[in-house]
Amino acid sequence: MTVAADVCVLGVGLIGGSLMRALGPERTFGWNRSAPNAEAATAAGFDVTTDLPSTLRRAAEADALVVVGVPLPALDAVLDAVAEHAPTVALTDVISVKGPVLDAVRRRGLHARFVGGHPMAGTAHSGWNATDPDLFRGATWFVAADDDADPDTWGRVARLALDGGARVISATSADHDTAVARISHLGHVLAEALALAGGRGGDLALALAAGSFRDGTRVAGTAPDLVRAICEPNRDALLPVLDECLADLGAARAALAEQGTLGALVDDGNHARHAYENAQATRAGGDTRPLEVTPGTAGWLEALREAGAAGREVKPVG
Numbered sequence: 001m002t003v004a005a006d007v008c009v010l011g012v013g014l015i016g017g018s019l020m021r022a023l024g025p026e027r028t029f030g031w032n033r034s035a036p037n038a039e040a041a042t043a044a045g046f047d048v049t050t051d052l053p054s055t056l057r058r059a060a061e062a063d064a065l066v067v068v069g070v071p072l073p074a075l076d077a078v079l080d081a082v083a084e085h086a087p088t089v090a091l092t093d094v095i096s097v098k099g100p101v102l103d104a105v106r107r108r109g110l111h112a113r114f115v116g117g118h119p120m121a122g123t124a125h126s127g128w129n130a131t132d133p134d135l136f137r138g139a140t141w142f143v144a145a146d147d148d149a150d151p152d153t154w155g156r157v158a159r160l161a162l163d164g165g166a167r168v169i170s171a172t173s174a175d176h177d178t179a180v181a182r183i184s185h186l187g188h189v190l191a192e193a194l195a196l197a198g199g200r201g202g203d204l205a206l207a208l209a210a211g212s213f214r215d216g217t218r219v220a221g222t223a224p225d226l227v228r229a230i231c232e233p234n235r236d237a238l239l240p241v242l243d244e245c246l247a248d249l250g251a252a253r254a255a256l257a258e259q260g261t262l263g264a265l266v267d268d269g270n271h272a273r274h275a276y277e278n279a280q281a282t283r284a285g286g287d288t289r290p291l292e293v294t295p296g297t298a299g300w301l302e303a304l305r306e307a308g309a310a311g312r313e314v315k316p317v318g
Helices: 014-023 035-043 052-062 072-085 099-107 151-163 173-200 202-208 211-216 224-259 264-284 300-309
Strands: 007-010 028-031 065-068 091-093 117-120 140-144 167-171 291-293 314-316
Touching: 007 014, 007 052, 014 028, 014 035, 014 151, 028 052, 052 072, 065 072, 065 151, 072 099, 072 224, 091 117, 091 151, 099 173, 117 151, 117 173, 140 151, 140 173, 151 167, 151 314, 167 173, 167 300, 167 314, 173 202, 173 211, 173 224, 173 300, 224 264, 291 300, 300 314
Parallel strands: 007 028, 007 065, 065 091, 140 167, 291 314
Antiparallel strands: 117 140
């Protein structure tokens, strides 16, 4: 029996393409601006076109969940097309910053059936050829719990994430952006700085570079335009985190210069790393069951936000 395609992916790069591959060609169809990626997806057995209006009209007719997977600089043009050709579709996205996306959706009057999303997964590579059907397996997928979140769309987005093998965490878009400034966007900035420091050491430094340099600079291999598109729109949340980090580094430098020690930075960083490892172990061990939430019932958004603040997984029921 063939399952009707119920997910329309706009942008079949690393994230959007991996989502299509995770769900399979029977459930998905999509669009991509560049012909080479669309052709590569088609060659792999997926229904991907470069005709955005026809793709959106098909999504509207099928009441498919539309997943916007384009970089933020391309968002406005795609949302303009959605507003023109499929203004009533259920809509989500996989863009790494949520506040600017939500604002753009609201400006076009598309918020009635919109729920933002962000899978916390990726690599330094891009394009259809970098896609992986297991990219989301075991990863966390953020699903927004904003005041005007549509319960039906929230449930569809959460189930989409679960079908891709991810776990669901929910909070407001603003809280998401504050959190990812610390655990993602700052990491990109520091990786670039570390790569630059190593490069300034010349051939000898690079020949001696091993695990800590390799791991610490992994995301510096991401295309610069993509790093800018990820980090710069979250400026308001990223700037205070950068200030904190610079203060920590400044204190460590002062302690090293004056006392020959790196001071509290090493101990505090070690404790923070162990806290992260403990949280990961708790999650992997299944010690905390997901909070089951019925979208649309009294207090459902508040329950999602409380669970998110505690780092607790949620699961839609009903």
